[in-house]
Amino acid sequence: MDRHGAASTPMIYLDYQATTPLAPEAFDAMVPLLRDQFANPHSAHRLGRAAAAQVEVARDAVARLLPPGGQLLFTSGATEALNIAIQGAPPGGIVTIATEHAAVLDTADAMGRAGRDVTVLxxxxxxxxxxxxxxxxxVxxxxxxxxxxxxxxxxxxxxxxxxxxxxxxxxxLFLCDxxxxxxxxxxxxxxxxxAISAHKIHGPKGVGALWLRDGVRPAPLIHGxxxxxxxxxxxxxxxxxxxxGVAARLMRERAGSDRAHVESLAALARTFFADWTLNGSDTHxxxxxxxxxxxxxxxxxxLSDCRNVAFSLGSACASGSGRPSHVLRALGLxxxxxRASxxxxxxxxxxRDEMERAAILLNEAAAAQAAP
Known part of the structure; x- marks a missing residue:
């Protein structure tokens, strides 16, 4: 109920690239470690070792969705992981792509100002x-x-x-975001x-990871x-x-059903948004x-007219800048x-019901804007 006693209209969440809803199973796994099992996992006593064991179970679960023959380091998120990999890379040039995330482009730019040769394709x-x-x-x-x-x-x-x-x-070396x-x-x-991040796969915010192939060792970004x-x-x-770890395990166990569900929703959305143009490749x-x-x-x-639909005007990391998306501009738009995307x-x-209701709201609002 809202403050006037009326039933509130439920929000429809369509911003999965910004963050994903936390899986209930991941939440349940976290609660005991927040409430009861609070020991420092780097402590040598029994409680510390028990906490460390939980970390290692999670590390194994996350690594199972990555190539074999590597080491997984937990970080505060993908931005830190990318910075470790880029700033800690061996001396030499850096090549990246114009549509990369700001965590890559801004870090590469900083390396360029420090004297590295940077090429943006x-x-x-x-x-x-x-x-x-x-x-x-x-080369x-x-x-x-x-x-x-x-x-x-x-x-x-x-x-x-x-x-x-x-x-x-x-x-x-090749670094994959x-x-x-x-x-x-x-x-x-x-x-x-x-580089990977937990909150994009129904895990918590504030944790990510950097996977390193055996033998690859960037220089540390911070010391301690x-x-x-x-x-x-x-x-x-x-x-x-x-x-x-639990979110990663669920991604592995539900890979087939998740994929089928997303493909079904995508097909539905393409029919609902037939009057819209898709930006980017239709197949890849x-x-x-x-x-x-x-x-x-x-x-x-x-966005203002469709307040009960959470969708995006671009990358959440740059949404407050007011500038057109660097990704869409790189496509030649x-x-x-x-600004119409x-x-x-x-x-x-x-x-499916949420997708249909969201499409109706977005299409009606767009049509109202076009009306004389």
């Missing part, structure tokens, strides 16, 4: 990088190639395996470093106790790690992310087209 109108253009710049002297598996704004899947092969041919793809899209085994493999310092939260994409454009609409007004993201806990 363009993408085509479909959001995909040109592998021939990539081959021309991924000896490049130390690191960075690419996102599934784009957070437009859902496009980059040719990560081919980019990793180009990196290795040039003697470079797998935040949006982990547990949903197979991660090519050729990666040397992989070196609790995580001597590379990442700071006291771990067993509760956050446990929630991450994760189906639970639809970035849609309806020319002439004001998306900020659309005008500022006007970018919205992202809807859905997954395990989205119902």
């Amino acid at each position: 363009p993408v085509g109108a479909d959001g995909l990088v040109d592998l021939e253009a990539a081959a021309r710049v991924i 000896p002297g490049v130390a690191l190639v960075v690419a996102m598996l599934v784009n957070n704004e437009i859902g496009v899947i980059q040719p990560v395996a081919a980019l990793a092969d180009l990196a290795h041919s040039a003697g470079a 797998a935040v949006q793809g982990y547990g949903r899209v197979p991660i090519p085994p050729a990666c040397d470093m992989i 106790g070196g609790q995580e493999g001597g590379l990442r310092s700071g006291t771990l939260s067993p509760a956050l790690c446990a929630g991450f 994409r994760y189906p639970g992310n639809l970035n849609l454009r309806r020319n002439g609409i004001d998306r900020a007004r659309l 005008s500022d006007g087209h970018a 919205v992202r809807i993201g859905f997954g395990r806990y989205t119902s």
